[in-house]
Amino acid sequence: xxxxxxxxxxxxxxxxxxxxxxxxxxxxxxxxxxxxxxxxxxxxxxxxxxxxxxxxxxxxxxxxxxxxxxxxxxxxxxxxxxxxxxxxxxxxxxxxxxxxxxxxxxxxxxxxxxxxxxxxxxxxxxxxxxxxxxxxxxxxxxxxxxxxxxxxxxxxxxxxxxxxxxxxxxxxxxxxxxxxxxxxxxxxxxxxxxxxxxxxx
Amino acid sequence: xxxxxxxxxxxxxxxxxxxxxxxxxxxxxxxxxxxxxxxxxxxxxxxxxxxxxxxxxxxxxxxxxxxxxxxxxxxxxxxxxxxxxxxxxxxxxxxxxxxxxxxxxxxxxxxxxxxxxxxxxxxxxxxxxxxxxxxxxxxxxxxxxxxxxxxxxxxxxxxxxxxxxxxxxxxxxxxxxxxxxxxxxxxxxxxxxxxxxxxxxxxxxxxxxxxxxxxxxxxxxxxxxxxxxxxxxxxxxxxxxxxxxxxxxxxxxxxxxxxxxxxxxxx
Numbered sequence: 069x070x071x072x073x074x075x076x077x078x079x080x081x082x083x084x085x086x087x088x089x090x091x092x093x094x095x096x097x098x099x100x101x102x103x104x105x106x107x108x109x110x111x112x113x114x115x116x117x118x119x120x121x122x123x124x125x126x127x128x129x130x131x132x133x134x135x136x137x138x139x140x141x142x143x144x145x146x147x148x149x150x151x152x153x154x155x156x157x158x159x160x161x162x163x164x165x166x167x168x169x170x171x172x173x174x175x176x177x178x179x180x181x182x183x184x185x186x187x188x189x190x191x192x193x194x195x196x197x198x199x200x201x202x203x204x205x206x207x208x209x210x211x212x213x214x215x216x217x218x219x220x221x222x223x224x225x226x227x228x229x230x231x232x233x234x235x236x237x238x239x240x241x242x243x244x245x246x247x248x249x250x251x252x253x254x255x256x257x258x259x260x261x262x263x264x265x266x267x268x269x
Numbered sequence: 270x271x272x273x274x275x276x277x278x279x280x281x282x283x284x285x286x287x288x289x290x291x292x293x294x295x296x297x298x299x300x301x302x303x304x305x306x307x308x309x310x311x312x313x314x315x316x317x318x319x320x321x322x323x324x325x326x327x328x329x330x331x332x333x334x335x336x337x338x339x340x341x342x343x344x345x346x347x348x349x350x351x352x353x354x355x356x357x358x359x360x361x362x363x364x365x366x367x368x369x370x371x372x373x374x375x376x377x378x379x380x381x382x383x384x385x386x387x388x389x390x391x392x393x394x395x396x397x398x399x400x401x402x403x404x405x406x407x408x409x410x411x412x413x414x415x416x417x418x419x420x421x422x423x424x425x426x427x428x429x430x431x432x433x434x435x436x437x438x439x440x441x442x443x444x445x446x447x448x449x450x451x452x453x454x455x456x457x458x459x460x461x462x463x464x465x466x467x468x469x470x471x472x473x474x475x476x477x478x479x480x481x482x483x484x485x486x487x488x489x490x491x492x493x494x495x496x497x498x499x500x501x502x503x504x505x506x507x508x509x510x511x512x513x514x515x516x517x518x519x520x521x522x523x524x525x526x527x528x529x530x531x532x533x534x535x536x
Contacts, residue, residue, distance in 0.1 A: 095425065096432035096515075103512030107504030115438040115503050122437040129435045130446065171440050171502045188456050200456045202448065238450075240441040247440050 093127075108173050125236040137235035144244065145225070145232035151250050154220035154257050158267075161259030164252050165192055171247065182247050184227075184256060189239070192259065193266040203239060210261035211268040223257045300482075311403055311480035311532035314487045318404025321397055327377030336372035338365070338405065349409035350529055353517050355420040362426045364517050366491050367509035369401050385508040389495070390486050399487045402478045406531035413528055414475050416521035423518060426511075430519030433512055434464070443501040445516070459536065464520050471527025474520050479533035487532055490517060 097116075104112050121140055124132060132140065167183025169175060186192060189202035213219050225232055228243030242248040248256075259265050322333045322345070338348035339356065353364040359371060366388075373379045390396035418427055437444040448456060449464040462469035477490040488496075494513045495506045506513055 092425075092428040092432050096429045096436070099429050099511045099515060100433060100436070103507050103510035104498075104504040106507055109504075111439075111502070111504040114440070118436075118438050122442060125442075126432075126436050126444065130450075172499050173503075173505050174499065198457045200454070202451075202454045202456065202461075238442075238447045240443070245440045245442070 111173055121231060121236075121241075128236065130236040130238070132235055140231055140235035141233065144229045144235075144241070147244055148225050148228050148232055149243075149250070150221065150224065151254065154217070154224045154254055155215075155262060156251060156254030156256075156258045158255070158258040158262040158265035160252075161255035161257070161265075162193060164248070164255055165259060166196070181249070181252065184242060184248055184252070186256065195266060206260055207267060209267055210263065210265065213261075215261040215263060220257055220261060223260055224253055227253045227256055309480055309532065309534045311407075311478070311487050311534065314400045314403035314478075314480070315407040315532060316404075318400035318402070318407075321401055322404055327373065327379045329376065329378035331376055333369075333372050333376060333401075335376060336369070338368055338372075345405055345408045347409050347412055349406045349531070350412040350414050352416060353423075353426070353514055353521060354417050355422045360422075361511075362420075362422050362514055362518060364490065364509070364514050365405055366398060366402055366489055367514060369398065369405065370509055388508045389488070389492050395486075399478065399489060402489045403487050403532045406478050406529070409529045410531065411528060414471070414521065414525050416518070416525055418518070418522055426515045426518040427522060429512070430515035430517070433516055434519055439502040441502050445497065445501075447501075448497075465523055467523050467526070470520060470523035471525075474524035475527040476530040476533030476535070478531055479535040481535050483536050 101116055104115070118126065121144065124136055124140060128136065164181075164184045165186035168185035168188060169180060170182030186206075187196055187199045189200040191199040191201075191205040191207050194207060209223075210219075227248070229241045230237040230239035231241055231244075240247060243250070243253055260267055262268070322336075325332050335342045336345075337343075337356075337358075338345060339351050339354050340346075340348045349365055352368070353362055355362050356368070356371075361367075363371065370381060370384050373384050374381050384398070387394065388396055388398045390399055417423060434445045434449075437447075445464070448454070448461050451461075452463045452466055452469065454461045454463075462473040464470050464473070474490075477493055478487050480486070481488045491508055491513060494516060495508075498504075498506045
């Protein structure tokens with residue numbers, strides 16, 4: 069069923085070079101499978117198989133037409149599992165935001181929780197001067213937007229699945245893809261929204 | 270001299286305390302000044318690479334001096350500036366590193382799997398390929414990159430590389446373009462080139478191999494790609510794999526015209 073949906077969406081795009089694109093795509097997939105042969109097979113299987121969203125974002129180079137974007141966003145939004153409450157512990161959230169550990173081929177210790185690596189792309193608490201700029205600054209996020217339940221729910225959803233609001237966002241879908249747990253995402257919500265968090269001081 | 274901005278800060282990127290970071294920053298600034306005064310440590314790798322190139326080695330006990338890097342057997346000067354390219358004898362598009370391996374196998378009689386088992390050095394285990402790549406690249410220093418995109422297999426490699434550049438996969442949904450699609454962005458304090466922007470591509474692609482201060486050794490373009498895929502939560506990329514070369518062909522198109530500054534000096 070899902071495959072049919074994608075085929076229909078791809079047909080909708082109907083660009084002139086579609087046939088050549090398909091050839092290049094098939095060849096690229098073959099090359100890809102043959103270029104990671106010595107590494108961990110479980111990780112290889114995980115990246116060889118793209119899900120629907122990854123496939124569409126690849127196809128449209130992260131700039132999908134409106135109908136495709138709408139379909140991605142509504143399906144991803146429907147997949148979010150919201151907890152009863154959203155605010156965790158901002159101190160734990162800060163550690164998760166700093167930590168880039170997890171799911172690389174040199175990270176065998178599955179007992180250690182994955183990090184979020186948030187500072188790689190975002191400015192967050194002001195004490196951390198080594199922050200990236202791929203994503204927007206989140207400094208003073210709660211101070212500017214308040215910390216009520218609606219914004220808590222929004223932030224939880226954004227971290228859980230960024231593509232529920234922005235199809236083909238470059239941000240990982242941390243909850244949807246099982247990178248972070250519900251508890252960890254709640255701690256990150258607190259980092260951004262808790263009035264006591266250094267983000268909002 | 271190619272030199273990253275904020276280099277010293279980068280080295281302390283993971284220290285939590287700003288005061289400690291400032292002390293260490295100062296030390297690293299001093300270390301960088303010293304390095305600059307003494308020249309690029311990659312010079313030593315070039316010298317070692319030249320010696321390895323000209324020394325009879327391997328089961329056949331011959332040197333690599335008859336290696337054909339694309340400009341004919343025995344021509345090293347300028348060869349790196351015309352790579353990657355299609356080679357009729359292997360019927361493949363090859364980059365510099367892949368071609369050095371070919372010569373070590375065909376001329377010197379090494380086994381490919383032995384040569385590529387540990388292509389990247391680790392503490393206490395130097396890698397001949399890092400030195401050889403430094404030497405070959407250095408022999409094109411100052412020349413303009415002019416990688417061909419004419420042979421059907423070169424064109425096919427470009428299209429494959431282009432597709433892979435945008436290919437999102439894995440638990441973090443990452444593709445190359447996740448970090449290299451916009452100008453003026455950073456990961457932590459590391460500036461990121463937009464690889465489809467000729468200005469960025471010309472500056473970055475032409476300065477690998479490079480001595481990496483944070484790693485204390487020369488790293489190559491193959492290592493750069495392997496390291497990117499590691500960070501992207503992909504499996505270990507095979508050395509000189511077809512995907513790696515396709516991505517290089519893709520990058521080279523945008524980098525063409527840039528002046529070779531390899532071996533460079535990077536964070």
